Amino acid sequence: MNRKNRRFLYALALVLAGCEVGPNYQPPKPNVRPSFSEIPTATQPSQVVAEPANPRKWWTTFHDDELNRLIDRAVAGNLDLQVAESRLREARLGAIIAGARLSPDLNVDGGYNHARGSKNITIPAGAFGGGGSSSAPKAPAAAPAVRTRGPQAADALVITPASGSGGASSGGSAAIGAPAKGLGPLSPLGQGGLPGVTTDVYQVGFDSSWEIDVFGGLRRGVEAAQADVSAAQEDQRSVLVSLMAEVAQNYIELRGIQRQDSIARENLGIQQDTLELTKSRYKNGFATQLDVARQTAEVATTAARIPPLEYEAHQRIHALGELLGKDPDELETELADQQPIPPPPPTVPVGLPSDLLRRRPDIRRAERQIAGASARVGVATADLFPKFELTGMLGLDSTKPKNLFNYSSRYYSIVPGVTWPIFSAGRIESQIKVQDEEQQQSILNYQETVLSALREVEDSLSAYRTEQLRQRSLAEAVTSSRQALELARQQYQQGVTDFLTVLDTQRSLLTAQDSLALSDRAVSTDLVALYKSLGGGWEEDQATTRPE
DSSP: OOHHHHHHHHHHHHHHTSOOOSOOOOOOOOOOOSSOTTSOOTTSOOSEEOSOOOOTTGGGGGOOHHHHHHHHHHHHHOHHHHHHHHHHHHHHHHHHHHHHTTSOEEEEEEEEEEEEBOTTOOBOTTTTSSOSOBSSOOOOTTSOOEEEEETTEEEEEEEOOOTTOOSOOHHHHHHHHOGGGSOOTTOTTTTTSSBTOEEEEEEEEEEEEEEEOSSSHHHHHHHHHHHHHHHHHHHHHHHHHHHHHHHHHHHHHHHHHHHHHHHHHHHHHHHHHHHHHHHHHHHTTSSOHHHHHHHHHHHHHHHTTHHHHHHHHHHHHHHHHHHTTSOTTTTHHHHOSOOOOOOOOSOEEOOOHHHHHHHOHHHHHHHHHHHHHHHHHHHHHGGGSOEEEEEEEEEEEESSGGGTTSGGGEEEEEEEEEEOOOOOTTHHHHHHHHHHHHHHHHHHHHHHHHHHHHHHHHHHHHHHHHHHHHHHHHHHHHHHHHHHHHHHHHHHHTTSSOHHHHHHHHHHHHHHHHHHHHHHHHHHHHHHHHHHHHTOSGGGHHHHSOOO
């Protein structure tokens, strides 16, 4: 490589390594509290502790094998997750397309053209640089070399090549033989070439174009596309986190409904025993017909509670089937048997508010959206500056196939160009301002996402803590109600108390047990909501997502 070429390549490298217009991205640094305010103090004991959180595979803390299997199957088959993964692949392909604009485009083409010019064409004076009118052009001294052959003449036209040309030019022969290569309604040769001359042109070659990214507009576009990929990745993780939480919530609600159904059936059996006792006492004259009617009504009321619970249980099973990407009734047999409500773990570490900034996918996505919007400001700003483009052609053409691959059939063209918008009526400046506003919107959206995440965690902590307190009180109420019912039945049998006391204690026990079942379910679902608000679970996506 000679010294001149080395200097050119060195200068080109300096230009390509030049500045990129637009703002350089700076990640946001929101101010968050040092700790969550809803974490209970020593005077309000709770299972929640302010220790470093590690919510990977948080669903395994419930120690329920069925729940673990359902979540694994949902990750493998959920359709919403597959859509999110497809969007991620789409974003990655978009980044490849954006990056490809930094490289030259290279095309290969070839063809054969057979054409005949109309005899009824008169070439205007000066069409080829000379004067006068003629049915055949005169050859100008500076015109490119063209040799056109036809069946009526051995040499229809010979034009001497210009001084210093690099060889035979494709432009002349292609123009005469092929109207697609420059001829048109205003051409002095008409659409078919020279008047009355039939031409054949064989051609094969390459053409290339390259926009030299001097001011970084294309690189900013690649930066924006890469930010879109990261945002799509966080979208996929958000769907994954929500999916696992929905599966866990529906499963826990199913077990809670089954628990309520069991309680209703258990109380129905107790009430039926009481009804038989009341009927026996009525036959022996120790009870009234009113007592029998009241107990019969109580039995019917309790029995009426069961069908709606069965309906709710089927709803949850159908919802789980949909989440798994299966038919709604495919899990009926598998989940029909009653199982306990998955209990929460002894302690739940939640970490610090600042952990949410690096863990929650929606916050990470919002941050990536700021990065993309910032890069697009640079893309818009680059339109203010010149665009440099280098185009070229290299190929072979000949009027005879046997001469096509001769060295003398070569042609080439190198055309550097520059375009610079001088007047656009404010379009470019307005587009830059549009991108500035979109960047500002993404910053505000990020701030709102952070605030929303903090609120969700605080709400979940509060709900989990207060429901635990309620659960303890309801457990005491159930124990006391069960004892009260036993005493009331004994005293009723002995004639010490009336039947209304037995009836009231039955109702109190059923209400307390039902409320405790709802509270047990709420404690576990509140914990699921807490885990979801902490943003955990996606860290395992290398093991839980399908290969691409």
